[in-house]
Amino acid sequence: MASRARQWTDQNVEDWIGNLLRVGVTLAVAVVLLGGGIYLARHGREAPQYHVFRGEPTDLRTISGIVKEALAFQGRGLIQLGLLLLIATPVARVAFSVAAFAIERDWLYVVVTLIVLAVLVYSLTGWHL
Amino acid sequence: MNIIEFTLLVGASGLLAGFVGSLTGLGGGIIITPLLTLALGVDIRYAVGAALVSVIATSSGAAAAYVREGFSNIRIGMFLEIATALGAVGGAMLAARISTGSISIIFGLVLFYSAYASSHPGHERVGDCRPDPLATRLKMNGSYPTPYGPKAYCPQAVPTGFSLMFGAGILSGLLGIGSGAVKVIAMDQAMGLPFKVSTTTSNFMIGVTAAASAGLYLARGYIDPGLAMPVMLGVVAGSLAGARVLPYAKTRWLRLGFGLVIAVMAIEMIYHGLTGRL
Numbered sequence: 001m002a003s004r005a006r007q008w009t010d011q012n013v014e015d016w017i018g019n020l021l022r023v024g025v026t027l028a029v030a031v032v033l034l035g036g037g038i039y040l041a042r043h044g045r046e047a048p049q050y051h052v053f054r055g056e057p058t059d060l061r062t063i064s065g066i067v068k069e070a071l072a073f074q075g076r077g078l079i080q081l082g083l084l085l086l087i088a089t090p091v092a093r094v095a096f097s098v099a100a101f102a103i104e105r106d107w108l109y110v111v112v113t114l115i116v117l118a119v120l121v122y123s124l125t126g127w128h129l
Numbered sequence: 130m131n132i133i134e135f136t137l138l139v140g141a142s143g144l145l146a147g148f149v150g151s152l153t154g155l156g157g158g159i160i161i162t163p164l165l166t167l168a169l170g171v172d173i174r175y176a177v178g179a180a181l182v183s184v185i186a187t188s189s190g191a192a193a194a195y196v197r198e199g200f201s202n203i204r205i206g207m208f209l210e211i212a213t214a215l216g217a218v219g220g221a222m223l224a225a226r227i228s229t230g231s232i233s234i235i236f237g238l239v240l241f242y243s244a245y246a247s248s249h250p251g252h253e254r255v256g257d258c259r260p261d262p263l264a265t266r267l268k269m270n271g272s273y274p275t276p277y278g279p280k281a282y283c284p285q286a287v288p289t290g291f292s293l294m295f296g297a298g299i300l301s302g303l304l305g306i307g308s309g310a311v312k313v314i315a316m317d318q319a320m321g322l323p324f325k326v327s328t329t330t331s332n333f334m335i336g337v338t339a340a341a342s343a344g345l346y347l348a349r350g351y352i353d354p355g356l357a358m359p360v361m362l363g364v365v366a367g368s369l370a371g372a373r374v375l376p377y378a379k380t381r382w383l384r385l386g387f388g389l390v391i392a393v394m395a396i397e398m399i400y401h402g403l404t405g406r407l
Contacts, residue, residue: 013203014203017203021189021190024189025186025189025190025365028186028361029361029362029365032358032361032362033362035354035358036136036358036359036362039354039355039358040132040133040136043132043355044131044132044133044136045131045132045133046131046132047130047131047132048130048131048132048135048355050165050169050170050171050172050175050353050356051170051171051172052172053172053174053175055349055350055351056350056351056352056353057350060350060352060354061347061348061349061350062348075354076354076355077354079354079355079357079358080352080354082361083182083347083352083354083357083361084347086182086185086186086189086361087182087185087340087343087344087347088340089185089189089336089340090185090188090189090336090337090339090340091337091340093189093336093337094207094210094337097203097207106268108267108268109204109207109208109268112207112208112211113207115211116207116210116211116214116337119211119214119215119218119341120214120337120340120341122218123214123217123218123221123341123342123344123345124340124343124344125344
């Protein structure tokens with residue numbers, strides 16, 4: 001009986017994680033497509049310059065800068081926002097797993113997942129907020 | 130060549146990389162970077178940035194499908210992610226300190242290793258397995274679907290797998306790849322998991338590992354929207370197609386063929402790194 005209950009919740013958690021990943025990627029793809037369309041319409045006839053590394057301008061490197069550019073409906077800013085959403089998807093998945101393991105009262109894996117989440121949050125915000 | 134043509138070419142490369150990367154569990158990042166640098170002449174830092182984004186897309190896109198089929202083991206994945214996420218942060222810090230030539234050479238060596246690993250799979254275990262005490266305490270034992278009903282497996286050598294995963298994380302952060310090869314080796318060879326459980330759990334973990342170094346890549350200006358856009362879109366489409374084909378795929382021939390192609394890419398990357406042409 002107990003093992004059946006655990007199996008059922010495990011299946012539930014897996015469904016939720018699957019949905020979360022799907023929604024995250026779909027949203028990211030939609031925003032990148034929109035930004036890509038605008039970018040190609042405006043710059044499509046120019047020559048690509050990727051053989052020399054210059055680095056991105058500050059506005060396309062920081063979360064606040066990217067949001068600003070995206071709200072101004074800049075193609076490159078919107079693409080970058082979509083990529084941010086894509087990066088956020090696994091982070092959200094880990095955050096969701098913390099809650100899911102807590103509901104299952106699996107405290108060992110709540111701690112394991114919290115450690116992973118801490119590393120992710122630190123690396124995503126530690127250098128450029 | 131204008132930006133529209135370039136975008137289409139990069140998108141087609143992404144499609145191919147996503148498809149093959151998802152089928153083999155090695156990730157699209159390891160194919161897209163050589164394609165961008167060797168065939169299209171893109172600077173390796175831009176290529177690595179776009180690859181890292183594509184890696185997250187491959188992982189999330191394919192994992193969404195795998196999770197439901199019951200191949201991947203979330204507990205094993207989450208526990209090992211402690212090692213890969215920490216390694217990825219270290220690797221991304223290291224990437225800022227070494228030359229692009231060295232990155233290219235290390236990339237080539239990792240490609241070689243992947244080529245070898247993907248063409249020398251571990252044998253599938255038959256019969257019952259003996260549960261390992263540590264793996265049992267970590268609730269890692271599980272089962273996966275086969276045409277003849279669910280089949281049980283019990284992971285072994287957790288500390289070895291954990292150490293290998295730390296190395297996989299460092300390579301991931303350094304080279305902008307998912308390090309699927311090392312992850313699959315850690316689970317398939319060291320921990321004795323069935324191949325499909327290893328590849329899908331690896332696919333599942335790769336996105337988290339890549340996200341751990343993506344923040345630093347973004348802050349450093351490696352992620353260019355014009356390049357990452359077609360790479361990401363192509364890879365998402367390719368990896369979704371790959372996930373659909375996987376249950377019917379002959380993984381043995383796939384891995385042999387894939388091994389040959391990346392061995393050639395490896396030689397090119399090392400040659401270009403040594404001659405300083407990247």
